Amino acid sequence: MGAQLRVYRQKIRSAQTTKKITRAMELISASRIQKAQARVRESTPYSRAITRAVSAVATYSNIDHVLTTEPEKIERAAVVIFASDRGLAGAFNANVLKESEQLAELLRSQGKEVVYFLVGRKANAYFAFRKRDAERVWTGGTDAPQFETAQEIGQAVLEAFLRDASEGGVDEIHIIYNRFVNMLSQVPEVVRLLPLEVVEGVEEPDSTATLPLYEFEPDVEEVLDSLLPVYIESRLYNAMLMSAASKHAATQKAMKSASDNADKLITNYTRLANNARQSEITQQISEIVGGADALGSGK
Template identity: 75%
Template sequence: MAAQLRVYRQRIRSAQTTKKITRAMELISASRIYKAQARVQASAPYTRAITRAVSAVATHSNVSHLLTTEPENVQRAAVVIFSSDRGLAGAFNSQVIREALELESLLISQGKEVVFYLVGRKAVGFFAFRKRSSIRDWVGITDSPAFDNALEIGEELVAAFSKDAAEGGVDEIHIVYNRFVSMLVQTPRVVRLLPLELVEGVDAVEDKSTLPLYEFEPDASTVLDALLPAYIHSRLYNALLESAAAKHAATQKAMKSASDNADKLITNYTRLANNARQSEITQQISEIVGGADALATK
């Protein structure tokens, strides 16, 4: 009975230590989430503005540009997965990787070869464990991404898109990342980055004859050359920020759940320890009474 009581007390101490760790990680994530969310909100107006500008130029000009022209035959597609460098975030990494693999199956069914670009150690580890190859990976930038990281990723992707598929290039580029919806909800999102999909512009106008006329200075092609790299980098930077905010929220939620589970374990083991202690006391009393009765009968 004493040995069982020692086991329960040891488990209580282990659960208390675990609770201290998970509670500390929950508070750290809570302090980081607001800063990450503020960075997402600060980047959103620029991303929307650059999207409108690119949409206006591409919609109201007849210029054929490499980054906006739909290829006749798509042979090779690239998928960029935005994961995290650290775990303990619930289903954060598994759901974005699962979404990317579903996208891969869809692209393969369309007759396209799929190559991967990985952001975050969790995606790199997933592919390494399954002995799957990737073109390029970036690690150590997901907790607090900088715009230079988006520039580096963007330059790599644009360089691959500028090459022919026969020379190792790609015809399409898709990004898969977790979008921050709320503190409790983070959903994976798939966006085709290139060729450019116009998400704003003429779709909101029913009467196409009433569209205003645009003039471009110096010319539409030069304006697109200047705007499209900025657009790509801003979209990648926004995806990095969204993924970072979603990761901190997922970590906070997971650590809150772990702390609650530790509380339940402590409560259950405390009850079991009390029962074991009461049983031990009852046994000791029974032994004392039994011994006294034996002495009295002699």
């Protein structure tokens, strides 16, 4: 009985230690998520403004630009996956990787070859474990993304897009990341980045409206050449910030759940330890009473 009591007490100490760790990680994530949300709010208006500018040029010009024109046949598609460098975030990484598998299956069913660009150690480990190749991998800094990383990713995917598919290039680019909805919900989202197909921020005019007249200097093609790389970098950076905010929220939620579970374990093991201690005391009293009765009857 004493050995069982020692086991329960050891489990209580282990659960208490675990609770301290998870509680500390919960508080750290709670402090980081405020800054991550602020960075998302600051970057979103710029990303939308760039998107509107690109949409305006693409909509009100009659030029066929390589970055806005749908190719006749799409042979290779690039998928950029935004995961995290660390775990302990619930289903954060599993959800985005599952979404990437579904997208890859859809693209392959359309006869397209899929190439991957990975952001985060968890995505790299997922592909390495399955012995699958990736074009480029970026690790480190997913908790606090830097714009320089978004520029590097943008240059890599744009270079692949501008190359011919027969030379190792791609015909379209998709990005997959966790979109921050609120503290309890982070939703995997798939966006086709290139070729630009959705006009965002440009409303369709009604039949009585007068269409605006645009003049482009020096010319439309040079304007698109200048705007589209900036557009790609801003969208990638916004996705990185969204992913970082989602990761901190997922970590906070997971650590809160772990702390609650530790509390339940401590309560359960404390109850079992009290029962074991009570049984031990009862047994000791029974042995004392039994011994006293034996001595009394012997006289």
